[in-house]
Amino acid sequence: xxxxxxxxxxxxxxYLIDQKVSKGIPPTLAEIAKHFGYxxxxxxxxxxxxxEKKGYIKKNPKLSRAIEVTVEEKFFIPRPILxxxxxxxxxxxxxxxxxxxxxxxxxxxxxDSFLLRVKGDSLKDAYIFSGDxxxxxxxxxxxxxxxxxxxxxxxxxxxxxxKKKNEIELVSENPEYKPIVIEKKYPSFKIVGIVIGxxxxxxxxxx
Amino acid sequence: xxxxxxxxxxxxxxYLIDQKVSKGIPPTLAEIAKHFGYxxxxxxxxxxxxxEKKGYIKKNPKLSRAIEVTVEEKFFIPRPILxxxxxxxxxxxxxxxxxxxxxxxxxxxxxDSFLLRVKGDSLKDAYIFSGDxxxxxxxxxxxxxxxxxxxxxxxxxxxxxxKKKNEIELVSENPEYKPIVIEKKYPSFKIVGIVIGxxxxxxxxxx
DNA sequence: TAAAATACCATACATTTGTATGGTAAAATT
DNA sequence: AATTTTACCATACAAATGTATGGTATTTTA
Numbered sequence: 001x002x003x004x005x006x007x008x009x010x011x012x013x014x015y016l017i018d019q020k021v022s023k024g025i026p027p028t029l030a031e032i033a034k035h036f037g038y039x040x041x042x043x044x045x046x047x048x049x050x051x052e053k054k055g056y057i058k059k060n061p062k063l064s065r066a067i068e069v070t071v072e073e074k075f076f077i078p079r080p081i082l083x084x085x086x087x088x089x090x091x092x093x094x095x096x097x098x099x100x101x102x103x104x105x106x107x108x109x110x111x112d113s114f115l116l117r118v119k120g121d122s123l124k125d126a127y128i129f130s131g132d133x134x135x136x137x138x139x140x141x142x143x144x145x146x147x148x149x150x151x152x153x154x155x156x157x158x159x160x161x162x163k164k165k166n167e168i169e170l171v172s173e174n175p176e177y178k179p180i181v182i183e184k185k186y187p188s189f190k191i192v193g194i195v196i197g198x199x200x201x202x203x204x205x206x207x
Numbered sequence: 208x209x210x211x212x213x214x215x216x217x218x219x220x221x222y223l224i225d226q227k228v229s230k231g232i233p234p235t236l237a238e239i240a241k242h243f244g245y246x247x248x249x250x251x252x253x254x255x256x257x258x259e260k261k262g263y264i265k266k267n268p269k270l271s272r273a274i275e276v277t278v279e280e281k282f283f284i285p286r287p288i289l290x291x292x293x294x295x296x297x298x299x300x301x302x303x304x305x306x307x308x309x310x311x312x313x314x315x316x317x318x319d320s321f322l323l324r325v326k327g328d329s330l331k332d333a334y335i336f337s338g339d340x341x342x343x344x345x346x347x348x349x350x351x352x353x354x355x356x357x358x359x360x361x362x363x364x365x366x367x368x369x370k371k372k373n374e375i376e377l378v379s380e381n382p383e384y385k386p387i388v389i390e391k392k393y394p395s396f397k398i399v400g401i402v403i404g405x406x407x408x409x410x411x412x413x414x
Numbered sequence: 415t416a417a418a419a420t421a422c423c424a425t426a427c428a429t430t431t432g433t434a435t436g437g438t439a440a441a442a443t444t
Numbered sequence: 445a446a447t448t449t450t451a452c453c454a455t456a457c458a459a460a461t462g463t464a465t466g467g468t469a470t471t472t473t474a
Binding site for chain 4: 213215216245246249250257270
Binding site for chain 3: 235236237239248252266268269270271272273
């Protein structure tokens with residue numbers, strides 16, 4: 001079991017991931033320092049050392065921007081918000097309806113987007129199938145009816161998004177799955193991004 | 208119209224894209240130099256300047272690794288192949304079949320591949336729908352069961368390919384459509400290429 | 415309560431990095 | 445034939461970058 005990160009360390013790790021996803025390239029120490037308001041890079045340097053010591057990143061010494069996030073699920077594990085999980089009681093959700101998504105090597109896409117491989121057939125009526133790769137843009141506000149990627153507890157789901165008065169509904173197009181309803185304040189919930197495209201390789205068979 | 212890149216410039220641009228896709232981070236000048244066996248960075252520097260001048264990349268000066276590839280679509284515009292195919296049948300006959308689309312870099316594919324927008328639902332059981340964009344590789348021999356693009360008289364079709372003794376069968380997955388049977392010598396028939404991938408933009412509604 | 419970890423600061427320094435400048439040689443263009 | 449483009453080389457240098465070292469103050473842990 002890996003050691004727990006401190007709050008600040010988590011935030012920095014978060015930033016590392018964010019930058020890689022949105023800019024496609026890890027930040028330099030200076031950039032991190034600027035973002036967090038540190039007056040020098042040494043502070044960042046020490047945080048990074050601490051994070052590396054705990055096994056969450058790996059640094060290639062001397063090389064610029066060579067910060068590798070080594071915890072793949074990292075993208076989906078507690079972010080600062082999620083870290084404060086579950087003061088209240090978790091909602092009754094339907095675990096079977098939750099699709100898990102593998103985050104492949106983060107690829108920089110034209111519009112800061114990244115890729116996810118879809119597993120499960122809950123969106124098959126939206127023409128998205130198991131094995132398909134969805135291109136996700138994290139910088140857009142979801143509109144009703146759009147297909148979004150969301151984090152819910154420890155799982156990521158790809159579903160159609162509907163915002164209602166006091167709750168958010170994540171709907172599968174496949175009638176076999178029931179909608180997931182989330183109260184707005186539910187802590188471990190986060191919209192990761194909007195699916196802007198789907199890609200499927202014809203070489204690999206859908207799983 | 209953008210200027211043509213030289214062979215070496217193309218290779219470097221290729222490398223930039225490759226690195227971005229595989230490593231997730233653009234290389235430094237030194238890394239490029241090493242990869243191509245250059246003894247100093249100045250050579251790379253000059254190539255990059257040339258490539259930037261021609262509009263294929265954009266550099267953020269002073270920042271490390273800040274090389275932005277600006278022309279993903281460049282790789283996906285219709286290729287000469289179609290022109291050859293059209294020797295007998297002018298390209299203008301099926302203008303709707305050919306279209307340029309902005310594709311994410313992930314869908315970067317074999318040289319000479321091109322894109323076609325699918326119309327009609329004859330392949331919907333193969334998970335290809337009207338409005339989808341298929342990526343076609345003209346340099347592969349079609350194998351039985353593969354989805355191919357063929358030109359038949361003055362129409363381009365996307366169908367599953369089956370080679371038989373004396374004829375070729377083009378099958379729709381949609382049972383509403385009957386297979387097209389072509390005698391081998393049929394003059395106005397030509398396999399354009401093999402569908403190696405499918406892409407769908409979620410922004411544009413399927414036509 | 416003492417020790418360790420955390421969270422910063424400042425300064426210093428060797429590399430890395432991007433870039434500017436100047437040069438040679440061959441190929442392509444005019 | 446003259447000029448431009450291309451494709452390298454070498455050197456030089458400022459800025460960016462990573463890192464080492466030492467320091468202070470607070471919080472956490474033993």
